[in-house]
Amino acid sequence: MTVSSLQKGFRYDKDNARLSTYVNGTEVSRATATQVVDLVPTLAQRVATIKTSGAGYTITAAELVGGFIEDTSATGGIAATLPAAADVIALVGAAVGTSFYFTYANPGNQTVTITAATAFTIVGTATIATLNVKTFLCRVASATAMVAYSMGTSVY
């Protein structure tokens, strides 16, 4: 399929049943009814949240979706409670399977424990010892429920 170097926006490839997005003649994304493929490197908007309170707190939905929290607190164990699933779903939409990664870094002198919230469960170990970092895969399980899967811990 010949494409002009000026092509911008959608172009449908009838033979292969795929909808492509072009920028100045370059195909940058390709979608079929089963998958979306980005053909150039992709960047996503993320917000790093820095915590210093030294006390337990509830992570907001925006902080969770932001993707990264670093907690430099230095006094005692801390419980970081997940936001309610409904608050997260309001931000990311309710399509089952929608997912994002969330990472918690702990350079502080304490153990942080991620704790469950309303309709938001955790699968796997949720403690992050001092000087460790842990990533969770957060997934919309239903229109009203979410699950955070622990993806393992490593040194920060």
Added chain:
Amino acid sequence: MAVSARHKGWRYDVQNKYLSNYVDGTEVTRLLTTSIADTVAASEKKTLTTKTSATDYTMTAAELLGGLLRDTTSGATAAKLPLVTDLVALTGSAAGSSFYFTYLNPGNSTVTITTHTGWTLHGTMAITTAKAQTFLCIIDSATAASLYSMMGILVQ
């Protein structure tokens, strides 16, 4: 909302305020004012860069953005980040734009990611032999970016 099995391209859901992209009647991407979600399986382009020089080097912005760098060298190496301004020039990134970058070190050496103009580094930057370390890069402004150490695992 009934959608034709032949529908391709955008469709706006007035009730839920979603702008969705369809391929042959299947919703493949959903955009809200707060998030973008692929509603089918999604993948993105990664470009592998292989280093064998056994000497210090500066990673290019394109290599970093490519997302995957593998270093098989056998002496301690410093891998310097590219200038933040080069990265911003390449991506046209807005503040908050981010991507993941993974450094694979199957070589017989410790590789240390070192800073360059505009960077702030968080966490451990040394990647010991037989380890893979993932970093989160967040563009903070047109001239500043942060690098956060994420998961480090054994290279199999």
